[in-house]
Amino acid sequence: MNFLSGTWVGEWLTGLGRITLLSREAIASxxxxxxxxxxxxxxxxFIGIKSQSVVLVTGAFTGMVLAAQTYFQFHKVxxxxxxxxxxxxxxxxxxxxxxxxLMVAGRVGAAIAxxxxxxxxxxxIDALRTLATHPTDYLxxxxxxxxxxxxxxxxxxxxxxxxxxxxxxxxxLLGIDPAYAWWNMLKYSGDADVMIxxxxxxxxxxxxxxxxxxxxxxxxxGAEGVGRATTEAVVYSSITIxxxxxxxxxxxxxxxxxxxx
Amino acid sequence: MIEVRGLKKSFGSQPVLEDVSFxxxxxxxxxxxxxxxxxxxxxxxxxxxxxxxxxxxxxIDGENIVAMNERQLLRVRRxxxxxxxxxxxxxxxxxxxxxxxxxxxxxxxxxxEVAKRVAAALDMxxxxxxxxxxxxxxxxGMRKRVGLARAIIYEPQIVLYDEPxxxxxxxxxxxxxxxxxxxxxxxxxxxxxxxxDMRSARRVGNHVLMLHERKIHANCTPEALFASTDPVVRQFxxxxxxP
Numbered sequence: 001m002n003f004l005s006g007t008w009v010g011e012w013l014t015g016l017g018r019i020t021l022l023s024r025e026a027i028a029s030x031x032x033x034x035x036x037x038x039x040x041x042x043x044x045x046f047i048g049i050k051s052q053s054v055v056l057v058t059g060a061f062t063g064m065v066l067a068a069q070t071y072f073q074f075h076k077v078x079x080x081x082x083x084x085x086x087x088x089x090x091x092x093x094x095x096x097x098x099x100x101x102l103m104v105a106g107r108v109g110a111a112i113a114x115x116x117x118x119x120x121x122x123x124x125i126d127a128l129r130t131l132a133t134h135p136t137d138y139l140x141x142x143x144x145x146x147x148x149x150x151x152x153x154x155x156x157x158x159x160x161x162x163x164x165x166x167x168x169x170x171x172x173l174l175g176i177d178p179a180y181a182w183w184n185m186l187k188y189s190g191d192a193d194v195m196i197x198x199x200x201x202x203x204x205x206x207x208x209x210x211x212x213x214x215x216x217x218x219x220x221x222g223a224e225g226v227g228r229a230t231t232e233a234v235v236y237s238s239i240t241i242x243x244x245x246x247x248x249x250x251x252x253x254x255x256x257x258x259x260x261x
Numbered sequence: 262m263i264e265v266r267g268l269k270k271s272f273g274s275q276p277v278l279e280d281v282s283f284x285x286x287x288x289x290x291x292x293x294x295x296x297x298x299x300x301x302x303x304x305x306x307x308x309x310x311x312x313x314x315x316x317x318x319x320x321i322d323g324e325n326i327v328a329m330n331e332r333q334l335l336r337v338r339r340x341x342x343x344x345x346x347x348x349x350x351x352x353x354x355x356x357x358x359x360x361x362x363x364x365x366x367x368x369x370x371x372x373x374e375v376a377k378r379v380a381a382a383l384d385m386x387x388x389x390x391x392x393x394x395x396x397x398x399x400x401x402g403m404r405k406r407v408g409l410a411r412a413i414i415y416e417p418q419i420v421l422y423d424e425p426x427x428x429x430x431x432x433x434x435x436x437x438x439x440x441x442x443x444x445x446x447x448x449x450x451x452x453x454x455x456x457x458d459m460r461s462a463r464r465v466g467n468h469v470l471m472l473h474e475r476k477i478h479a480n481c482t483p484e485a486l487f488a489s490t491d492p493v494v495r496q497f498x499x500x501x502x503x504p
């Protein structure tokens with residue numbers, strides 16, 4: 001592999017290897033309860049509670065614009081009452097989890113990378129190690145657990161507010177018959193759509209925390225290093241979310257077909 | 262007992278330490294001196310396992326820490342306390358939370374016991390009543406004292422000081438030196454002080470290691486160092502720039 005050293009492929013593979021090792025270390029630490037529950041609760045507050053306004057606004061306006069766009073296209077073929085069904089399925093299985101994860105990646109992924117990066121350049125990570133504390137136990141695991149708990153909860157909020165907002169726009173503004181709209185929505189959206197959305201959001205929560213922590217812990221020295229780590233945390237976690245979304249959709253939809261859900 | 266044998270370290274193509282060997286007995290107080298950028302802090306970080314050498318061994322009470330992984334090192338690091346050059350206080354915590362960090366992580370004490378130990382540690386470093394301050398509110402000297410309180414609260418066997426007086430005025434530097442001596446004498450710890458302040462090295466060390474050109478150039482008592490006629494030692498002791 002020496003021929004790859006110094007190239008972007010080599011650096012990319014090295015980064016992938018390191019983040020895999022960090023994930024293994026974090027999962028092993030989480031399973032052996034080497035973390036503090038208090039730290040997890042604080043991170044749930046920071047990642048979950050503090051992200052609500054961003055996620056709610058994003059969910060509401062995504063549901064509203066999706067309802068309007070779907071209505072204008074469906075109206076041409078007299079399928080107005082199917083509008084909310086499309087919005088509901090989209091919000092539950094795709095837009096809810098993906099947009100929530102992207103918003104949380106922007107807010108929380110950047111904050112995690114900046115905080116850990118600053119701790120690294122000011123020797124606070126070394127101080128932790130000298131105090132016989134593993135940085136993975138103290139810094140990574142609480143964020144990983146909190147993120148995998150908080151992102152699904154935020155996703156559910158986003159799904160609900162998106163569907164409610166689309167109902168308000170469709171029924172209140174565009175004049176769709178409420179009874180048919182509601183009935184079609186319940187008929188075409190199933191438990192499987194919600195389950196797919198929730199499974200995706202758990203994975204995205206893990207990606208946001210791991211990429212943010214990895215970028216912070218491995219950032220180069222100086223203010224420029226922290227700035228670069230913060231930017232890369234957002235960019236890489238967003239790209240990873242979008243790429244993994246395709247594969248998760250393919251796998252989960254096939255599983256639904258196989259198990260008849 | 263700390264023993265370093267044949268330690269080598271490079272960063273990329275830049276060698277920093279070459280064949281460094283020495284031994285420090287329990288209870289000794291050693292000053293590591295040398296020019297800025299000469300590898301003193303790098304050597305200190307090898308002693309506590311924060312850096313891995315390219316080759317060589319570091320024995321702490323007979324255990325080779327170079328062969329240990331990060332989790333195994335945690336057990337050995339409980340023997341150490343370290344004071345960083347910039348104090349490295351956790352800026353999201355108060356002084357009390359910083360000082361209590363090691364206790365809360367590793368000892369099962371009640372909050373009252375923790376508070377008592379924190380107050381005692383802060384008393385030891387002459388900072389009583391600062392428990393609720395934030396690190397940002399403290400001066401450089403106070404931050405180093407809090408760093409020392411954090412390092413000694415769980416009564417380690419070895420305390421490492423990375424340039425404890427750098428950036429401080431002579432009066433504060435003097436008080437930090439006195440504090441290092443007080444901690445050494447009260448807690449009977451092994452002290453390793455990295456410094457380029459000769460006055461400080463003379464006061465706190467009963468042994469001096471001088472790093473020069475990546476190697477241990479002198480390993481002697483402070484008196485022998487100050488009396489040395491070796492031109493390299495003389496130049497450093499007298500503080501004379503290259504002609």
